[in-house]
Amino acid sequence: MTEPRGQTKSSDATSSTGMELQSVSLDPDVPSSSLSPKVGQSNFRRVSRTEDSSPYPIPGLAADILHMRVKEGSKIRNLLRFATARMQGEGRDSNGTSMRQVVFTGSGRGVTKTVTCVEILKRKVGELHQVSKLYYKTVNEVWESPQQGAAGITMQRTVPAICILLSKDPLDPQEPGYQAPPTLSVPTEDAERRRGLIRPAHSPSSQHTAKRVCLDDLND
Amino acid sequence: MTEPRNPGMSSMPQTAPVHTDSTSPAVEMDPVEYTLRKRLPRKLPKRRNDVYVNMKTEFRAQLARCQKLLDGGGHREICVHGLGLAINRAINIALQLQASSQGALQLAANTSTVELVDDLEPEDPDEAGEPMTRTRNNSAIHIKVFYPDPQ
Numbered sequence: 001m002t003e004p005r006g007q008t009k010s011s012d013a014t015s016s017t018g019m020e021l022q023s024v025s026l027d028p029d030v031p032s033s034s035l036s037p038k039v040g041q042s043n044f045r046r047v048s049r050t051e052d053s054s055p056y057p058i059p060g061l062a063a064d065i066l067h068m069r070v071k072e073g074s075k076i077r078n079l080l081r082f083a084t085a086r087m088q089g090e091g092r093d094s095n096g097t098s099m100r101q102v103v104f105t106g107s108g109r110g111v112t113k114t115v116t117c118v119e120i121l122k123r124k125v126g127e128l129h130q131v132s133k134l135y136y137k138t139v140n141e142v143w144e145s146p147q148q149g150a151a152g153i154t155m156q157r158t159v160p161a162i163c164i165l166l167s168k169d170p171l172d173p174q175e176p177g178y179q180a181p182p183t184l185s186v187p188t189e190d191a192e193r194r195r196g197l198i199r200p201a202h203s204p205s206s207q208h209t210a211k212r213v214c215l216d217d218l219n220d
Numbered sequence: 221m222t223e224p225r226n227p228g229m230s231s232m233p234q235t236a237p238v239h240t241d242s243t244s245p246a247v248e249m250d251p252v253e254y255t256l257r258k259r260l261p262r263k264l265p266k267r268r269n270d271v272y273v274n275m276k277t278e279f280r281a282q283l284a285r286c287q288k289l290l291d292g293g294g295h296r297e298i299c300v301h302g303l304g305l306a307i308n309r310a311i312n313i314a315l316q317l318q319a320s321s322q323g324a325l326q327l328a329a330n331t332s333t334v335e336l337v338d339d340l341e342p343e344d345p346d347e348a349g350e351p352m353t354r355t356r357n358n359s360a361i362h363i364k365v366f367y368p369d370p371q
Contacts, residue, residue, distance in 0.1 A: 108308075109308070112305060119331060134327050160308060160311040176328035
């Protein structure tokens with residue numbers, strides 16, 4: 001890989017992380033979060049990893065909105081089981097209210113998964129308005145050498161991220177990144193799907209069923 | 221949990237595990253007897269200002285191509301498309317273009333699902349295996365990178 005990675009800055013281990021973060025490096029490609037900084041030693045230990053809690057890039061969102069944070073290792077079936085239950089809560093006794101909106105965010109290698117989740121959910125729930133926003137997310141990492149007294153390293157990397165709002169209510173069509181619901185989205189096999197979703201979570205076959213349900217969805 | 225996979229699957233970047241799984245559980249097949257061959261994704265109509273991002277071409281070359289379209293090509297908007305793993309790179313290119321324009325460029329991203337077709341060819345022609353096809357879905361992104369109209 002010849003593409004430059006996040007810039008590293010050497011600093012005293014004692015200095016606070018906030019002081020060393022002026023350098024904004026724009027990685028041309030996705031840095032892998034599991035890579036150690038390229039400082040020659042691989043025995044550096046990552047002490048902390050903090051993401052800046054930026055507000056939603058989509059204007060006019062409620063604070064208590066259902067927010068799905070899609071990570072690299074998140075299972076699509078878990079995310080969707082939860083999100084679908086909340087979005088399709090209408091007509092179900094157990095789970096009182098249903099959400100009108102849900103926002104999915106993912107960064108780095110989780111971006112593809114985020115898009116996939118949204119695409120499946122759109123097909124499942126149907127009639128959802130969508131706004132997608134792209135942005136850079138800043139991740140601060142503090143690395144520490146195992147030797148006492150050696151300098152620690154603060155890294156700042158920027159990773160591409162996506163934020164997608166799905167709404168049952170109409171959204172502003174003038175907003176960049178708006179997508180209207182597809183005209184002929186007919187949710188099929190709705191009953192069967194619900195049966196799969198409201199299975200008790202602890203039954204041994206529930207995971208398998210959920211997966212099969214997901215796969216079936218992809219077929220329609 | 222692990223279902224039998226066909227041998228060709230391992231060469232595919234596993235971006236979306238659910239999508240790359242076998243889409244029809246009804247198809248029974250011996251994993252040894254078939255070769256999985258992936259067809260190229262269906263090409264969408266390509267305008268002069270469409271850029272299809274892939275993971276084979278160097279990142280910088282693709283970024284430079286987009287930059288050239290906007291700077292020298294006289295286009296007020298270009299469309300960057302990415303499929304599967306290349307979604308990430310498409311987003312990155314769009315954000316880099318925006319960053320280097322000092323905020324003059326705007327982005328509008330749309331997502332979609334693309335149906336892909338795999339061919340299953342029997343390894344041994346003497347066996348009773350029939351050539352089969354199988355469709356699966358993958359996610360895609362389409363980013364419009366444009367100079368907003370002065371108002």
